[in-house]
Amino acid sequence: MQVAGPDGSPAPLRWVGGDLRCLPFRDRTFDRVFSVAALCFVDDEQEAVREIVRVTRRRFAIGWLNRDSLLYRQKGVKGGIGSYRGARWRRPEELPGLFDGLPVGTLELRSCVALPKGDV
Template identity: 35%
Template structure:
């Protein structure tokens, strides 16, 4: 599992003009995949800096974020005190079966070696479903960032994966 330990730099990308546009577009697509009603619960696995956790909370969901990197959790907590963030491992989620209505993993599975086990854990804790945002080897972002910065060493999936 790869940690990103510079949350300010990671989050700064979403504040740029291009990053803001991409983030809004991604969230617009992802939110269409969750037929959630206000106050449904969501576990954001690999919540990182909390960007998508905050978006889901603004969408009306009760969000819990989990990430293995303490620096990311500290940063996320500094951005929104209404979201509960914890340090934890996607392979051993410290929650009961069906504890959340939904779970999400947005560009986080690529940093988990045993992503199938993480998916099984997400399914275990979700009552209604999951939403995934995957990095694609055939995307423009891959060609721009593939083995650089925080994406160095990550796995980029193909449609066969």
């Protein structure tokens, strides 16, 4: 989806550098925030979750690497390989604790199955 500018034309994309533990945006800046596996590489994961909640006005989705997954068995064991080296893999039951004390109305945990190499 392309964001529209004031005149209806596509708005230029702008990248903003920052630290996930201290985002450079005001409270409730974004209607939706989406993060995939970024928190698996952040030292203070709970602070990063707090920041995502802080800058989100309506809904957020955060994807973690699942320690109970086939992908973990293939790419995560013994410290990980390739782009998974050093990643933190979580079990689903660990995730609710990262939201303790945060103003989150409803927390839904969902999982998906991704087969390594896409084989069926």
